Amino acid sequence: MALIEIKDISKHFGGLKAVDQVSISIEKGQIYGLIGPNGAGKSTLFNCVAGLYPPTSGKVIYDGEDITGWKPWNVCRKGLARTFQIVKPFQKRTVLYNVMVGSFLKTSNPSEARDRAMEVLKRFNLADKWNILAGNLTIADRKRLEIARAMATEPDVLLLDESMAGLRPNEVDETLDEIRKIRDSGVTIFMIEHIMRAIMTVSDRITVIQFGKKIMDGTPQEVANDERVIKAYLGESYGAA
Amino acid sequence: MDFDIILQAIINGLLTGSYYGLAALGLTLIFGVIKVINFAHGSLLMVGMFTAYWIVKLTGWNPYAALLVVVPLLFLFGYGLQGFLIKPVLIAQRDVREPTEVIIVTTGVWYILDNLALMLFGAEYRVVQTSVSGQIFMLGDYIFPKPQLYGFIITAATSFLLVWFLKYTKMGKAIRAASLDRDAASLMGINQYRVYNIAFGIGAAIAGIVGCVLIPFYYVFPTVGVVFDVKCFIIVVLGGLGSIPGALVGGAIIGLIESIFAQFIASTWTELIVYVVFLAVLFIRPAGLFGEKRDW
Amino acid sequence: MNSGSRRKTIDTVLKVALAVLVFTLPLWIKNPTYMQILIFMLLYAYLTTSWNLVGGFAGVLPLGHSAYVGIGAYTSTILWITWGVSPWLGMWVGAFIAAVVGTIIGIPTLKLRGAYFALSTMAFGEGVRVLAENTVKVGPCVVGGPQGICLPLVPGNNLALFQFVSKTPYYYIILIMLCIALFITWHISRIRPGYYLAAGGEEPEAAEALGVNVSKYKVWAMALSCFMTALGGTFLAQLTLYFYPKQILGLDFSFELAFIALIGGRGTIAGPVIGALLLRPVSEFTRIYLSSVLPGLHLVIFGAILILVMIYQPFGLVRPLSRFYDRMLDALSGEKKKER
Numbered sequence: 001m002a003l004i005e006i007k008d009i010s011k012h013f014g015g016l017k018a019v020d021q022v023s024i025s026i027e028k029g030q031i032y033g034l035i036g037p038n039g040a041g042k043s044t045l046f047n048c049v050a051g052l053y054p055p056t057s058g059k060v061i062y063d064g065e066d067i068t069g070w071k072p073w074n075v076c077r078k079g080l081a082r083t084f085q086i087v088k089p090f091q092k093r094t095v096l097y098n099v100m101v102g103s104f105l106k107t108s109n110p111s112e113a114r115d116r117a118m119e120v121l122k123r124f125n126l127a128d129k130w131n132i133l134a135g136n137l138t139i140a141d142r143k144r145l146e147i148a149r150a151m152a153t154e155p156d157v158l159l160l161d162e163s164m165a166g167l168r169p170n171e172v173d174e175t176l177d178e179i180r181k182i183r184d185s186g187v188t189i190f191m192i193e194h195i196m197r198a199i200m201t202v203s204d205r206i207t208v209i210q211f212g213k214k215i216m217d218g219t220p221q222e223v224a225n226d227e228r229v230i231k232a233y234l235g236e237s238y239g240a241a
Numbered sequence: 242m243d244f245d246i247i248l249q250a251i252i253n254g255l256l257t258g259s260y261y262g263l264a265a266l267g268l269t270l271i272f273g274v275i276k277v278i279n280f281a282h283g284s285l286l287m288v289g290m291f292t293a294y295w296i297v298k299l300t301g302w303n304p305y306a307a308l309l310v311v312v313p314l315l316f317l318f319g320y321g322l323q324g325f326l327i328k329p330v331l332i333a334q335r336d337v338r339e340p341t342e343v344i345i346v347t348t349g350v351w352y353i354l355d356n357l358a359l360m361l362f363g364a365e366y367r368v369v370q371t372s373v374s375g376q377i378f379m380l381g382d383y384i385f386p387k388p389q390l391y392g393f394i395i396t397a398a399t400s401f402l403l404v405w406f407l408k409y410t411k412m413g414k415a416i417r418a419a420s421l422d423r424d425a426a427s428l429m430g431i432n433q434y435r436v437y438n439i440a441f442g443i444g445a446a447i448a449g450i451v452g453c454v455l456i457p458f459y460y461v462f463p464t465v466g467v468v469f470d471v472k473c474f475i476i477v478v479l480g481g482l483g484s485i486p487g488a489l490v491g492g493a494i495i496g497l498i499e500s501i502f503a504q505f506i507a508s509t510w511t512e513l514i515v516y517v518v519f520l521a522v523l524f525i526r527p528a529g530l531f532g533e534k535r536d537w
Numbered sequence: 538m539n540s541g542s543r544r545k546t547i548d549t550v551l552k553v554a555l556a557v558l559v560f561t562l563p564l565w566i567k568n569p570t571y572m573q574i575l576i577f578m579l580l581y582a583y584l585t586t587s588w589n590l591v592g593g594f595a596g597v598l599p600l601g602h603s604a605y606v607g608i609g610a611y612t613s614t615i616l617w618i619t620w621g622v623s624p625w626l627g628m629w630v631g632a633f634i635a636a637v638v639g640t641i642i643g644i645p646t647l648k649l650r651g652a653y654f655a656l657s658t659m660a661f662g663e664g665v666r667v668l669a670e671n672t673v674k675v676g677p678c679v680v681g682g683p684q685g686i687c688l689p690l691v692p693g694n695n696l697a698l699f700q701f702v703s704k705t706p707y708y709y710i711i712l713i714m715l716c717i718a719l720f721i722t723w724h725i726s727r728i729r730p731g732y733y734l735a736a737g738g739e740e741p742e743a744a745e746a747l748g749v750n751v752s753k754y755k756v757w758a759m760a761l762s763c764f765m766t767a768l769g770g771t772f773l774a775q776l777t778l779y780f781y782p783k784q785i786l787g788l789d790f791s792f793e794l795a796f797i798a799l800i801g802g803r804g805t806i807a808g809p810v811i812g813a814l815l816l817r818p819v820s821e822f823t824r825i826y827l828s829s830v831l832p833g834l835h836l837v838i839f840g841a842i843l844i845l846v847m848i849y850q851p852f853g854l855v856r857p858l859s860r861f862y863d864r865m866l867d868a869l870s871g872e873k874k875k876e877r
């Protein structure tokens with residue numbers, strides 16, 4: 001039994017089938033990639049899993065339990081933390097404050113939450129910036145903060161929505177290292193990425209979607225060599241990284 | 242109850258509702274685009290009304306001719322208001338999802354305008370005799386007061402023009418884009434804040450139009466705007482903030498409630514019914530009749 | 538002497554001196570008019586601090602809080618006049634009713650975007666006013682319609698019935714209420730609910746993704762805020778001994794609370810106090826000295842001040858003032874503030 005079973009998920013916005021009958025199953029400990037051209041429906045699929053809105057049809061099974069249509073905070077308490085493609089830091093608050101909101105999930109004691117948040121900040125090389133307002137961070141640090149904040153909830157599964165978009169190549173490599181480290185600490189990762197090179201190197205398995213429909217899934221190797229995938233991506237700038 | 246009386250009440254309600262809706266239209270446009278609640282809206286309406294009042298009083302013009310002066314004047318006024326007073330606060334708060342602090346500015350403008358009018362013209366209620374005042378139009382046994390009927394027509398024309406402008410002109414499209422996403426207008430190569438200025442100007446001009454419509458049958462006094470402010474707020478929430486049909490339908494609903502219930506109960510209680518209906522809608526359809534739960 | 542300690546001593550001395558001054562003020566000021574102005578300042582600071590729980594921390598803009606002031610005033614007064622219940626007891630009943638009403642209004646509206654909440658609360662406040670104006674009597678209870686209620690006078694200073702001839706007891710009662718309210722907001726801002734409220738107010742979706750049931754926390758904040766506001770309503774009724782809908786349930790009143798918070802610094806602990814300290818005297822003195830000269834001028838000035846503060850200090854006056862205080866300490870102690 002896979003850890004996450006996404007079964008025939010669809011999401012329609014009015015007449016638009018943003019996600020159409022997509023099924024994915026993710027094993028515990030995997031880094032699972034989700035790719036597809038812009039507007040393919042990747043974020044929408046994430047939002048259905050994370051509870052931002054309920055899917056039009058289909059099911060999400062997590063660890064044997066049906067979590068379809070759960071509210072986002074319940075999904076998070078269940079152990080699935082997510083980041084947003086357009087990062088949403090609490091801009092008027094310090095970096096530490098941002099992460100503490102996450103670490104309060106597992107403790108109600110403020111000083112313990114603070115200690116745990118500082119630990120997380122150290123892991124993500126943000127410790128020296130703890131007192132800076134989140135709104136004043138660079139893009140790269142904002143993206144890092146987004147991941148740190150999610151990790152502060154001590155999740156079992158991390159959903160990453162384009163955490164590397166807009167980063168410089170060396171920053172992409174740093175993030176890839178961080179993602180591997182998170183996986184090695186026992187967290188299953190389900191990530192969306194637009195940058196092909198990035199996702200190919202870390203993923204154990206990849207699903208490709210286009211126009212809301214699943215084209216294929218397989219290992220990075222299989223995906224990279226697939227005609228349909230190349231076509232889907234050739235429509236735009238291949239390997240934008 | 243007599244059927245004729247009810248039908249007459251419906252006619253009155255729709256006629257009244259039309260200028261309520263028109264007043265709410267400007268408010269909803271400004272909110273839809275800039276996400277700012279214009280608490281000075283009633284005061285802009287008052288400015289329009291006083292301008293029209295003096296024009297008619299001093300020149301004896303037809304009240305609708307005053308539109309020629311009032312509309313450009315209020316447009317410029319709204320344009321400047323947004324450009325000089327609101328924009329700096331918006332810029333300081335551009336990271337904030339909803340710049341609620343701006344309402345302090347619009348409320349400050351409300352206080353200033355209403356009290357300047359008080360200082361200039363005194364607190365008395367004024368009426369001016371116009372060429373259409375008190376005239377009626379009969380259709381069968383039903384009475385259509387002409388000023389209100391013209392108001393209805395002007396509402397229809399204004400709404401039509403506004404929708405056309407938003408749909409088919411470049412600036413209109415930019416305004417619509419800006420209402421969906423704060424940065425979208427910049428992407429179209431149009432300065433975001435110019436779009437805001439123009440949207441605010443149009444909203445103010447519409448408030449001015451209402452002022453002209455009201456002149457033949459309504460009192461003018463410095464705080465006349467407050468009467469309409471609260472009504473407009475109820476209407477736009479009822480209809481859905483930012484929605485043009487919502488404003489018109491909401492206006493009609495409030496107008497109908499007022500005139501129909503007035504047949505049965507004291508007018509102070511009809512006011513209460515308006516609030517009860519408003520709260521009921523809030524519980525059943527919190528985002529308003531035409532509102533969407535959209536992420537700004 | 539280790540670095541920073543001189544600065545700290547001066548800081549402590551200044552703060553203790555301020556506290557002593559505030560607690561002994563009635564000994565120096567004998568003029569009842571000035572006492573009244575001071576009491577109102579504290580009352581507004583108290584009400585705005587209560588407002589701030591939801592309006593500041595939860596990041597929404599309630600514009601109908603006079604409804605809860607009114608609920609407090611009407612409940613305790615009616616209970617006293619009709620059944621002889623002491624206002625000291627009645628104020629808790631009023632507060633409880635206000636909390637329930639606030640919850641009922643909050644549940645549908647707090648889920649929506651801020652503007653809906655602002656306008657809905659405003660319309661609700663107006664609805665309550667119209668209701669009060671239309672109600673003269675309910676069963677044995679006199680509500681008084683548009684005329685409002687006059688509280689029967691009790692001779693002398695009567696602590697049990699919350700009526701005093703002297704202004705001094707009122708001063709201390711509201712001062713203690715304000716201190717408690719400030720302590721509550723300070724405490725909340727440091728524990729989990731405070732973090733969750735602020736997070737949910739700023740970026741609801743991000744907060745929800747971090748496990749926060751944002752609307753639940755907002756509704757709690759609303760209930761607590763309404764509860765505390767209603768307590769202030771009873772105080773207002775006992776202080777003025779006369780109230781009527783247009784005043785106690787008025788739109789102007791609700792707006793003034795919001796202004797004080799926004800001018801002072803929304804969502805900060807000191808903001809409401811600073812806002813009340815600055816805005817109340819402005820509105821009182823301009824009203825007293827200008828309204829006889831030229832009616833309306835004081836409100837023009839008031840409006841202009843609001844606009845200027847918002848254009849030059851859109852996040853309120855707490856920030857520049859605390860920066861000023863820091864610089865003053867630096868100058869007095871000859872030491873620099875340590876960056877924590």
Ligand SMILES: Nc1ncnc2c1ncn2[C@@H]1O[C@H](COP(=O)(O)OP(=O)(O)O)[C@@H](O)[C@H]1O
Nearest residue numbers: 013016018036037038039040041042043044045
């Ligand atoms: N809330 C929404 N309402 C309407 N349409 C939406 C909404 N969210 C996304 N869409 C549409 O769904 C499609 C898929 O979007 P998205 O999932 O964001 O794509 P991706 O993340 O793959 O780039 C797009 O056409 C987008 O415009």
Ligand SMILES: [Mg+2]
Nearest residue numbers: 042043044085
């Ligand atoms: Mg996406």
